[in-house]
Each structure stands twice: as structure tokens, then as C-alpha cells.
Amino acid sequence: MNRRDFLKNSITVIAGLAVPLSALELISPRKLLATKGDESPVRWAFLVDTQACVGCGFCVKACKTENEIPHETNITRTWVERYVVTRKGKTYVDSPRGARDGFTTDRIDQGEEGFREVKAEEIEKAFFVPKLCNQCDNPACVQVCPVGATYQTPDGVVLVDRKHCIGCAYCIMACPYGVRSFNPAYKTAEKCTFCYHRISQGMKTACVDACPFGARKIGNLRDPDDPVTKTIMSGRVGVLKEQYGTKPQVYYLALSREVK
Amino acid sequence: MGNHVWRPLYIAVALIALVLVARTFLVPKDFGIHERGYMYGWHRKGNEAEWKAVTVKYRTAASCKACHEDKAESLARTPHGIISCENCHGPALNHPDDPPTLTIDRSRKLCLRCHAALTTPTSGRASIAGINPETHNPEAECTLCHDPHNPVIREALAKSHEEAGVHGASERGNEAYPLVR
Structure with a gap:
């Protein structure tokens, strides 16, 4: 081998090594173009009224039953948090079993630290905040999936393909809201689907139907006459952890600054 | 090479x-x-x-009303009218074919979800009639005395207040159930 051949071959090999395996999948520009432009007529969004929530936990119970989440495990697709803020500015948060059985005692469950009792006269404010998947427009959980098992539907709901999920839990780590969990029965990632089977046939989610106080509502952002859309567009609503850039689509009325 | x-x-x-x-x-x-x-x-x-394709379990109160219209209407006149039937009666699934009868949750635990008194001054919970579960007939089932389909007889409540000399109803004010919508 002379010097010229050696250099030629080296360049070929280096160029070849530079092509990663994924580049061998041909992406047709037409396919990519098709993904732009034609907007879905539906974009699901959720509205939570924290003022109306009384912490009964009927939503959590209904969600677990509707979506066949093992009742006795601590995993749940939606949960209710209680915030107790003292006059001295301390904030205590609890959500025993995700509030599956509601809140029935003033003692605040602090996990390993046991229960904390805050005297009534020390409480500045105390309220409940329901939480569920924010169905973000920029879902961090989807980006990290190595196998294409989690994705966003055209109408904005993030779902998990249980047949493709390998249970690596990257998405559980990536979600800034902690809404994902690991389903012990399927051994896959578990998350709120906005009750996709219900909303896609004109029903409301199980949690919305179970809430006696109208604290939870679901609507279509692309429909300007939808009452939920009207509230989101013209009402004073907040979202959780806006600074993460995930563009969450669960909007909160009367969101307090203590709520993270 | x-x-x-x-x-x-x-x-x-x-x-x-x-x-x-x-x-x-x-x-x-x-x-x-x-x-x-x-x-x-x-x-x-x-x-x-x-x-x-996931099976729908909760069929909503509207579907209950299709057959149980009398119940739905009388319930709608009470403060409990805001609660979905299936919250207490359980998911309907394919009732009445399968299951033919629903398992009603009459437990004290169920009532306490809303009616355990909590110190939550800035939430709707504060305006719901609450009891201390440890002192309010702890061994008894709520349904022994209270009818879940007709929890408050407003006239009787007003009369008892009148007799006791309470004006403007209880400490919760005139609007005993401001959350009813």
C-alpha cells in the first residue's frame, strides 16, 4: 500500500464510520412536510378550579377504576394535593395515597417524618390542588423515549404504547411534574391519557364526571365556543412550572404561588 | 489491500x-x-x-337517568344532586345486563370524603357541613340517621334554627351550600 492509497482508504473508512445507523432510515421530505400545516380540529385542554376543589378524592377513585390502575398501589394517574400555609409562611403539602380516599383528617401526612398537626389559629390558608398530566405541547417525556413508545396524538394527548415500552423509565425521570409512574401490572410507563377512550367518543374524562363541584373541566382549544376555551383565553388562569418551556395544557384557576 | x-x-x-x-x-x-x-x-x-378501545366503566349520571328518572329528579332537588350516581353506586359498566345489580358504597369512609371537618379556610371544603369523625357517633354508619338521597330537609333545618334562636342559619352563613351549581 502506498501513501496515496492509505490516505484514500482512511478517508473512506472515517466517512463510513461517521454515518450512524439511524441515518440509514430514509426520511422522505414529503412525509416531513405532511406533518406541518394541517392542524387537527381538536386540541384537548384541561381546566382546574382550585377554589372549587374540596379534596373529596372522587376523581382519583374514579380514575383508578376507569383506567384499571391497581387500587392498592400508590401509583395513580391523577391525585389531589393539600396545601397548608401557616401564618409564619411555612407550607406543608400532603397527598395520602394520592387522596384516593379523600382527606378525612387535619393531620398532614409528612411521609417518613410522620404526621404533623398544625393548629387552626396558625393556618393562614389551606386548600386543595388536583394534579394530572399536563399533556404538554412540548412534552419532555416524549423526547427522551429511546424506542418511540410514547408519543403525542394529533389532538395533543401524550400516550404510551404498552407493546413498545421497554420500561426504562427515562420518561418518568424527564417529566417535570412527576405525573408518570411505573405500572407494576404491565411493567411499562403509566400516565394520564385524558381518558382517551372517553373523550374520543364525546364523553368527558372519568375524573371530570366524578367531580361534584365542577373543579375539573375538559375542553377543545380549537373550538372558540367551548366554555373551557373561553375561560382559558379570557380568564385569569395559570399553568404549572411555566419556566420549563413544556407548554402545559392543564390550566389552573386561582393558582397559588405555593403550588409547584 | x-x-x-x-x-x-x-x-x-x-x-x-x-x-x-x-x-x-x-x-x-x-x-x-x-x-x-x-x-x-x-x-x-x-x-x-x-x-x-379501552372499556368505559363510568357511564355518567345522564345514562342512569334514562331508566331511573324518578330517582334522578328527586335527588337533583337536594344538595347531593351534584354528586354523580356512580360515585356511590359504583361504575355502571353494562348494567343492567352486566352487572345486574350495582354494589352500593354505604360506608362511613365515603361520606367522610366531604363531611369530615377540616381546617381548610380558603377552599370550598370550609362551606360543607362537617363533623369530627372521632366524636360524631364513631361506630355508626351514617345511613342509619341520614338519607344520602335527601341529606338536608331545609324546612326542618330552618325550623330548628328558629327554635334555637339562631338567625342567618349556622356559622356558615345563609348560603349553606354555595357550591351547588
């Missing part, structure tokens, strides 16, 4: 070809880039239909 270069190269090329061939068989036909683009829409399209 000698054999020592080509042979491993052949193996590498063969391996890549093998992976590509296996891929065409193993990856489902509908797996690819869909509406939400390469970053968020890379998935198996058929899975969307799988999620849509």
Missing part, C-alpha cells in the same frame, strides 16, 4: 444488512412519523386505536 481488511468489513456489512432486513419484518407497518412530527409523533399509529 489485504484480506485482513476486507474480511471484517464483509462481516460488518453483512451485520448491517441483517439488521435492516430484520427491521423490515419486526417493525410494524404503521410505525413511523405521524402528525406531530419527528420529535413528538414518532410512534405506532395503531396504538391510538388501542387506547380508544
Whole structure:
């Protein structure tokens, strides 16, 4: 081998090594173009009224039953948090079993630290905040999936393909809201689907139907006459952890600054 | 170039070809880039239909009303009218075919979800009639005295207040149930 051949071959090999395996999948520009432009007529969004929530936990119970989440495990697709803020500015948060059985005692469950009792006269404010998947427009959980098992539907709901999920839990780590969990029965990632089977046939989610106080509502952002859309567009609503850039689509009325 | 270069190269090329061939068989036909683009829409399209096919368990109060209209109407006149039937009666599924009868949750625990008194001054909970579960007939089932379908007889309540000399109803004010919508 002379010097010229050696250099030629080296360049070929280096160029070849530079092509990663994924580049061998041909992406047709037409396919990519098709993904732009034609907007879905539906974009699901959720509205939570924290003022109306009384912490009964009927939503959590209904969600677990509707979506066949093992009742006795601590995993749940939606949960209710209680915030107790003292006059001295301390904030205590609890959500025993995700509030599956509601809140029935003033003692605040602090996990390993046991229960904390805050005297009534020390409480500045105390309220409940329901939480569920924010169905973000920029879902961090989807980006990290190595196998294409989690994705966003055209109408904005993030779902998990249980047949493709390998249970690596990257998405559980990536979600800034902690809404994902690991389903012990399927051994896959578990998350709120906005009750996709219900909303896609004109029903409301199980949690919305179970809430006696109208604290939870679901609507279509692309429909300007939808009452939920009207509230989101013209009402004073907040979202959780806006600074993460995930563009969450669960909007909160009367969101307090203590709520993270 | 000698054999020592080509042979491993052949193996590498063969391996890549093998992976590509296996891929065409193993990856489902509908797996690819869909509406939400390469970053968020890379998935198996058929899975969307799988999620849509999940069985609906809670049929909503409106469907209960189709047969139990009398119950629904009388309940609607009480403060408990805001509660979905299935919250206490359980998910209807395919009732009345399957299950023919629903399991009613009459437990104290169920009532306490709303009626355990909590110190939550800035939430709607503060305006719901609450009891201390440890002192308010702890052993008894609520349904022994209270009818869940007609929890408050407003006239009787007003009369008892009048007799006790309470004006403006209880400490919760005139609006005993401001949350009823």
C-alpha cells in the first residue's frame, strides 16, 4: 500500500464510520412536510378550579377504576394535593395515597417524618390542588423515549404504547411534574391519557364526571365556543412550572404561588 | 489491500444488512412519523386505536337517568344532586345486563370524603357541613340517621334554627351550600 492509497482508504473508512445507523432510515421530505400545516380540529385542554376543589378524592377513585390502575398501589394517574400555609409562611403539602380516599383528617401526612398537626389559629390558608398530566405541547417525556413508545396524538394527548415500552423509565425521570409512574401490572410507563377512550367518543374524562363541584373541566382549544376555551383565553388562569418551556395544557384557576 | 481488511468489513456489512432486513419484518407497518412530527409523533399509529378501545366503566349520571328518572329528579332537588350516581353506586359498566345489580358504597369512609371537618379556610371544603369523625357517633354508619338521597330537609333545618334562636342559619352563613351549581 502506498501513501496515496492509505490516505484514500482512511478517508473512506472515517466517512463510513461517521454515518450512524439511524441515518440509514430514509426520511422522505414529503412525509416531513405532511406533518406541518394541517392542524387537527381538536386540541384537548384541561381546566382546574382550585377554589372549587374540596379534596373529596372522587376523581382519583374514579380514575383508578376507569383506567384499571391497581387500587392498592400508590401509583395513580391523577391525585389531589393539600396545601397548608401557616401564618409564619411555612407550607406543608400532603397527598395520602394520592387522596384516593379523600382527606378525612387535619393531620398532614409528612411521609417518613410522620404526621404533623398544625393548629387552626396558625393556618393562614389551606386548600386543595388536583394534579394530572399536563399533556404538554412540548412534552419532555416524549423526547427522551429511546424506542418511540410514547408519543403525542394529533389532538395533543401524550400516550404510551404498552407493546413498545421497554420500561426504562427515562420518561418518568424527564417529566417535570412527576405525573408518570411505573405500572407494576404491565411493567411499562403509566400516565394520564385524558381518558382517551372517553373523550374520543364525546364523553368527558372519568375524573371530570366524578367531580361534584365542577373543579375539573375538559375542553377543545380549537373550538372558540367551548366554555373551557373561553375561560382559558379570557380568564385569569395559570399553568404549572411555566419556566420549563413544556407548554402545559392543564390550566389552573386561582393558582397559588405555593403550588409547584 | 489485504484480506485482513476486507474480511471484517464483509462481516460488518453483512451485520448491517441483517439488521435492516430484520427491521423490515419486526417493525410494524404503521410505525413511523405521524402528525406531530419527528420529535413528538414518532410512534405506532395503531396504538391510538388501542387506547380508544379501552372499556368505559363510568357511564355518567345522564345514562342512569334514562331508566331511573324518578330517582334522578328527586335527588337533583337536594344538595347531593351534584354528586354523580356512580360515585356511590359504583361504575355502571353494562348494567343492567352486566352487572345486574350495582354494589352500593354505604360506608362511613365515603361520606367522610366531604363531611369530615377540616381546617381548610380558603377552599370550598370550609362551606360543607362537617363533623369530627372521632366524636360524631364513631361506630355508626351514617345511613342509619341520614338519607344520602335527601341529606338536608331545609324546612326542618330552618325550623330548628328558629327554635334555637339562631338567625342567618349556622356559622356558615345563609348560603349553606354555595357550591351547588
